[in-house]
Amino acid sequence: xxxxxxxxxxxxxxxxxxxxxxxxxxxxxxxxxxxxxxxxxxxxxxxxxxxxxxxxxxxxxxxxxxxxxxxxxxxxxxxxxxxxxxxxxxxxxxxxxxxxxxxxxxxxxxxxxxxxxxxxxxxxxxxxxxxxxxxxxxxxxxxxxxxxxxxxxxxxxxxxxxxxxxxxxxxxxxxxxxxxxxxxxxxxxxxxxxxxxxxxxxxxxxxxxxxxxxxxxxxxxxxxxxxxxxxxxxxxxxxxxxxxxxxxxxxxxxxxxxxxxxxxxxxxxxxxxxxxxxxxxxxxxxxxxxxxxxxxxxxxxxxxxxxxxxxxxxxxxxxxxxxxxxxxxxxxxxxxxxxxxxxxxxxxxxxxxxxxxxxxxxxxxxxxxxxxxxxxxxxxxxxxxxxxxxxxxxxxxxxxxxxxxxxxx
Numbered sequence: 219x220x221x222x223x224x225x226x227x228x229x230x231x232x233x234x235x236x237x238x239x240x241x242x243x244x245x246x247x248x249x250x251x252x253x254x255x256x257x258x259x260x261x262x263x264x265x266x267x268x269x270x271x272x273x274x275x276x277x278x279x280x281x282x283x284x285x286x287x288x289x290x291x292x293x294x295x296x297x298x299x300x301x302x303x304x305x306x307x308x309x310x311x312x313x314x315x316x317x318x319x320x321x322x323x324x325x326x327x328x329x330x331x332x333x334x335x336x337x338x339x340x341x342x343x344x345x346x347x348x349x350x351x352x353x354x355x356x357x358x359x360x361x362x363x364x365x366x367x368x369x370x371x372x373x374x375x376x377x378x379x380x381x382x383x384x385x386x387x388x389x390x391x392x393x394x395x396x397x398x399x400x401x402x403x404x405x406x407x408x409x410x411x412x413x414x415x416x417x418x419x420x421x422x423x424x425x426x427x428x429x430x431x432x433x434x435x436x437x438x439x440x441x442x443x444x445x446x447x448x449x450x451x452x453x454x455x456x457x458x459x460x461x462x463x464x465x466x467x468x469x470x471x472x473x474x475x476x477x478x479x480x481x482x483x484x485x486x487x488x489x490x491x492x493x494x495x496x497x498x499x500x501x502x503x504x505x506x507x508x509x510x511x512x513x514x515x516x517x518x519x520x521x522x523x524x525x526x527x528x529x530x531x532x533x534x535x536x537x538x539x540x541x542x543x544x545x546x547x548x549x550x551x552x553x554x555x556x557x558x559x560x561x562x563x564x565x566x567x568x569x570x571x572x573x574x575x576x577x578x579x580x581x582x583x584x585x586x587x588x589x590x591x592x593x594x595x596x597x598x599x600x601x602x603x604x605x606x607x608x609x610x611x612x613x614x615x616x617x618x619x620x621x622x623x624x625x626x627x
Contacts, residue, residue, distance in 0.1 A: 394522030
């Protein structure tokens with residue numbers, strides 16, 4: 219086989235791979251559009267039955283029924299057209315692959331078998347699990363998330379095999395104090411769901427009460443729908459979600475936000491995963507006293523415990539490694555004493571990982587003062603050689619570590 223033919227086949231393979239990816243994306247898009255049209259059509263059929271019943275009882279509702287019938291006809295036409303588009307794309311894809319196989323056979327007949335260029339390896343669905351295992355502590359969280367991922371993977375494989383799956387909600391509740399890794403784990407879940415094909419993207423849209431609840435009638439629905447639209451095909455992570463329910467306020471619109479959110483979960487099934495996060499007791503109150511639909515949609519609760527003193531030290535060391543710092547022996551011992559006493563005396567303001575980050579930043583400030591004052595400032599930069607003392611810039615000594623009485627969260 220000539221060099222030109224080999225290059226031509228490789229170019230054709232590359233072009234086919236690009237078209238195959240694009241076609242797959244388009245097929246997914248058109249099929250999703252068709253499902254949405256079908257869902258709206260089913261809703262309108264129910265509304266049409268209600269309008270017909272109203273007309274039969276009271277003699278009115280004819281105009282409404284006529285509108286529903288016309289809209290149903292339009293949606294059925296759109297659905298059929300979208301299905302045809304998806305089918306045509308699939309046929310074209312199969313035809314291109316068959317032609318590529320023929321060309322591969324021709325290379326064998328001509329004397330030298332040309333190996334098909336390897337396609338880029340698909341993103342491993344196991345990658346987020348590795349990232350999950352790299353997190354410090356959170357043993358029970360990791361176990362529950364791994365079980366959740368295994369279940370999601372089996373459900374995806376059953377769907378691919380044409381097997382039925384029982385109704386099961388993939389929405390989650392994360393409970394625990396601040397700084398325990400809830401947002402980080404939400405991103406890992408989003409990555410894994412995307413890898414399994416349960417979500418189109420791995421984006422995580424972070425929100426709080428102010429992003430959903432308005433200050434006057436009608437504003438809450440608008441804000442909630444806009445947020446849902448922004449989060450579609452990914453994960454919507456609502457922190458301090460218990461603030462959506464305030465039993466002591468008669469004019470609060472949090473209940474309206476709950477209703478809109480539950481409606482969105484139904485309307486956009488398969489395109490949105492919602493994770494509600496917050497302190498354990500207020501979240502339990504939200505499920506108990508909020509919209510009853512929350513309990514059925516959010517029946518998986520994962521609790522994030524506080525980090526232990528040893529885990530807080532490990533997190534600090536992880537910060538150091540990531541930013542190019544090292545601890546002297548004295549600094550490490552003082553760090554352990556400080557964090558142990560901070561952990562034992564922790565109160566409501568204890569921020570777990572955030573507390574460690576605050577301590578890390580406090581250490582950098584103390585190091586900066588030490589390196590820019592006194593005799594160490596002169597040795598940091600050597601004017602005769604023009605060299606900078608990299609080791610000094612990268613070292614945290616015991617003088618840089620505040621004691622538990624000096625450090626305030």
